Amino acid sequence: MASVIKPAERVRKQKRDVWSIINEAAALAPKQPIVNLGQGFFGYNPPQFVRDAAKSAVERVDCNQYAPPKGRPSLRKAVADSYSPLWGKDINPDTEVLVTTGANEGMLSAWMAFLDPGDEVIVFEPVFDQYLSNIEMPGGKVVYVSLLPPPDGVVKNSSAAEWGLDMTALENAVTPKTKMIVINTPHNPTGKVFSREELLAIGNLCVKNNIMILSDEVYDRLSYVPFTRTATLSPEIANLTITVGSGGKMFWATGWRVGWLIGPEHLIRYCTAAHTRICYCGVSPLQEGFADGLYLADKTSFWDESKKDMTRRMETLNEIWDELEIPYCKPDGGYMILANFSKVKIPEGYRFPAELEDRPHDFKLAWFLIMELGVASIPTSEFYAEANWDQSHNWLRFAVCKNFDVLEEAKSRLRGLKKYIEA
Template identity: 35%
Template sequence: MWARRATGGTVALARRALLRSAETTGAGVARLSKYVSERSSGFGDTVWTEFTPLALKHKAVNLSQGLPSIPVEDFIIDALRQQAQPGWQHQYSRASGFPRLVEVIADYYSPEYQRTLQPLTDVCITSGATQGLFLFFQTFVNPGDEVVIIEPFYDSYVPQVEMAGGVVKSVTLRPPKADLGRPATSADWVWDPAELEAAFSERTKAVVINTPHNPTGKMFSREELELVARLAQQHDALVLADGVYEMLTYGEEHLQIAALPGMWERTVTLGSAGKAFNLTGWKIGWAIGPQELVQPMQLTQQYIPFCVSTPLQHALASAWEQAIENGFFDRQRRRFLGKRERLMEILNDAGLQPCMPQASYFILADTSNVEFEAPSQAPFARDYDFCRWLTSEIGVAAIPPSCFYTEPNRHLGARFARFCYVKQDDEIEEAARRLPRLAQYQRAATH
């Protein structure tokens, strides 16, 4: 009984802390701003700083952040529990990865890359994939180097490139046209090949390709990846392949750009235990590539975290071996597929126009036929106003996708909201009970 009270108290304390931080963010900043470096002075609060406390404040069903609320499977918990014993697992690990874990990863991915990966030289363990991004940019990007990024994008890309002194050259995926005549899918988000070609120059150091893609759920086609590969080779650029959602695909083949002809030598691919195993709090990721690229990253790694949590690496290695044997990855895909189908149905029934994702665990829904009144506040964008209103008035939290764009292209996300479906069934069903209230706000059809 006490344990339950203590847990509840901890949750309540965390809730109060989040709400208090949302109210006091920025306090004292003006007084201390003279000490902030130029590379950090332009940073503001992220979208998560606003919407997670907002969901708590209004007791909304939180379908915003990609934070799985489904239970972690028992075999993973058991693998972690085994580390709570005396032993060397409580001390420093090898800086670039616990040997057993990098061996498991090398064995698992070798068939995908059509080569035998060398665990000690082709793999580097990172403190989550986000730190893997930082490691790549710090290792390879010099001041003035250009990095091509596809937008919308994971919101860490641009700040991390800029912290390394790089210059972002963005290429935009255009949203599906409203008059497709059929339900849209994430494959309908496409770039202009000419715009992509124009983004490359003699100053291009790297291109970031995120497939499966956040926030659209798009899986880039072979033709699209071959265009990126051709341009990277033509301009002697590196490729950073962000593949954190690769194990969350629904029936379509995930293509590794590093497996295309001539691309292994210039590609680093990132993965994430948070996405693959629903372990976002463990913060374990990995970088895979040729020794010529991974070894410099391993050397840089020594001076950032030095090493990643040793007991968690031990536990992940054990859990991964068991996951292969017990069919975890296929079981998880089937589970998430059911949740995707249910949330698609709920959003459709609520009068929104969801775009079917090929992968990941997010759905972008077109909200343009919803008329609502809400006080506008910074950032001033329709999708921000809609998501604030949806959270406070309807009781369902979503994320405004314009935060995943550069400033000139924020308008392209304005008619959408991003919903996450890796949630407990009762949360999804509670959203199903609340979202029908949107019917009274539907714009009348025009003929």
């Protein structure tokens, strides 16, 4: 009999991921179709000018063949031209921009390029769960520093800005093995936009200790408050910083999987080397779509209109939290809303699947919401280390990048919570 092949430890030790659990619940739920406000994919098409550019590119012979590993020259130049005014300096499209197969592959390329086994990477939790496995893939060790939740967020509405940075905890987390700090601004899942003062404190700490910065800014065009780009703080900080961008987030096309890294040549060239070995290159015609998209968006009011549109979607969903008196956290960026379900009481003896027995209460709340109301959300304990699950405080994450009729249907279904809310 053949022996059982043992998987790698980094895979074997992982619990079943939240996306599988939530999707399974959605498939089993009696109320179909499910209103999916859990995953952050858009419920509507990218803008017409982006789709038209991609369609046109499909008709070109060169756009149906391999792109250069660094990305198509048109997109690298468009990224450089679009970001240079925001950086306050000229970005070199040939040496300082790398086009990647989505932002996620871009970050994996950075970690593959710079992490050796045992190197430590500091992340701020709640932390997007995809970071963790990608850091561990090349042998890195994740070190968690918790953002401090709004002090009264369980009982009243709060702002994402109230998720506080504990600089003492961050400084204490730095060791001789610290290779990188990951910043996510605007932040998923809280919607926090790190202030200039916070970013400067982090950046100066990195300069002092020669620590790299990976600044995940994929929601940068959806910031509703003044937004500071990490790489613009000082030449010394810029020299240590790789910035992550996403065409999919900017142009409502998450399935196109086109992102980019921007940074100094001495960092980007190693990311390019790793990226070339991971996937060689991205999808040619879709890169052309985003290249044209960046130029047209910069020439028009697209960015401002996009913010206004997403703000209306957030306001639409938030009406139900006000109606139910469920506290929520108003985001300063992105399209995720955290609502606190501590007041919602699940009936005594309610049956959950066995795999939820050792999960925090917010997983049970999310399952209950799907089964009883047909509304999917994401429990935020998924974004914490197991040792810190208690800090998730029954927050559920809702994505509002959906059609307005879907948001209205979600509100209608969520009114069914009234009989489960403790006065």
